Amino acid sequence: MTTNTNDILVLGATGKTGRRLVRRLREQGASVRAASRSSAVRFDWTEPATWEPAVAGAAAVYLITPEEAEPVHDFVGRAAAAGVRRFVTLSGRGMDLVGEDFGRGMAAGEQAVRESGAEWTILRPNNFNQNFSEDLWHQPLRDGRLALPIGDVPETFVDVDDVAEVAATVLTRDGHAGRVYELSGPRGLTFREATETIARATGRTIDYVELTPDEYRAELRGLGYPEPFVRAFSALFDLHREGHTSEPVDGVRQVLGREPRAFEAYVERAAKAGAWS
Numbered sequence: 001m002t003t004n005t006n007d008i009l010v011l012g013a014t015g016k017t018g019r020r021l022v023r024r025l026r027e028q029g030a031s032v033r034a035a036s037r038s039s040a041v042r043f044d045w046t047e048p049a050t051w052e053p054a055v056a057g058a059a060a061v062y063l064i065t066p067e068e069a070e071p072v073h074d075f076v077g078r079a080a081a082a083g084v085r086r087f088v089t090l091s092g093r094g095m096d097l098v099g100e101d102f103g104r105g106m107a108a109g110e111q112a113v114r115e116s117g118a119e120w121t122i123l124r125p126n127n128f129n130q131n132f133s134e135d136l137w138h139q140p141l142r143d144g145r146l147a148l149p150i151g152d153v154p155e156t157f158v159d160v161d162d163v164a165e166v167a168a169t170v171l172t173r174d175g176h177a178g179r180v181y182e183l184s185g186p187r188g189l190t191f192r193e194a195t196e197t198i199a200r201a202t203g204r205t206i207d208y209v210e211l212t213p214d215e216y217r218a219e220l221r222g223l224g225y226p227e228p229f230v231r232a233f234s235a236l237f238d239l240h241r242e243g244h245t246s247e248p249v250d251g252v253r254q255v256l257g258r259e260p261r262a263f264e265a266y267v268e269r270a271a272k273a274g275a276w277s
Contacts, residue, residue, distance in 0.1 A: 006059050007032070007057060008032050008033070008060045008171055008172075009061045009062070009079075010032060010035060011036070011062060012062075013036045014038060014039065015036075015064060016134060016160050017163050018034070018036070020161060020164035021164040024165060025171070025172070030171075030172060033054065033058065045071050051078060052078065057083065058079075059083070059084065059085050059086065060088070060172075061084050062088050063089035063090065065105035067104065067105050067228075069104040073115075075112075076109075076115075077112070084118055085118050085119060086119040086120070086121075086177075087113040087118055087120045088120070088121045088171050089110060090123050091123060093125060094245050098236065098238075101231040101235035102239075103232075120177065120178065121170045121177065121178075122181070123163065124183065125182075125184070126155060126183065127155055127158070128160045129159045133276070141195070141206055141276050142276055144204065145206070146206065147208075147209035147215075148191050148209075148210070148216065150190070150191050150241060151190075151241060152190050152192075154189055154190050155188060155189065155240060155245060156246065157184075157185050158252070159260065159261040159263075162252050162261055169255050176255070182249040183252055184252070185262065186248060186262055187248055188246050198271070201268060202276045216233075217234055220233065
């Protein structure tokens, strides 16, 4: 593998933010190493032998952490020792409030980059718009029923393209070291309103069903999800019901100098592309 000292290593390069970030950086002329278990630059959190070849000579790292916290500090320490001067880590809004059951890897990523001795920036986005069309709630919407334990508490969903653009900016420009950017969309929508917006755009009947937390856990278990997943998503919706992520924040505007993309615009694009057909 050919490397140079200006390379940007993007972990999770086949994921929602990673693949968009790789494309944006390359369009800007940056030298990018797109890394994942299936990429040409192979990176596997469970195989430390893949870490050093991926990071050797890189100047910056976009850090997507695994669910487990255990390998994160070791990797970040090795990367900093290898000469990485800048880390941008993807976390989640409310990460300082959510507790032990959700996001242990993201919390470890935040701590590890703060302690690395390198420049660091932390991105804490709301739930992604694209969770409705690429995973999580995609299949339930296609099946015509989304059932969650959230009530009428709004969520300020953020577009993944905005998150990727913010990440590209803070990876390649100075002035963002030591900053924590919370990223949201321009306004809050309840999950019921989001579901109704998608239904109107597709011309389909899609029901939103409100569950109690116990009913939600029972549905997840009935679908075969393992208990750690059940606890994690229960903790996430506990956070949302408390309203900690319900108000818009200005992180996108701080970094990009513009307003974030609207949920309705995302739905229009995704519906035209056949996301819920």
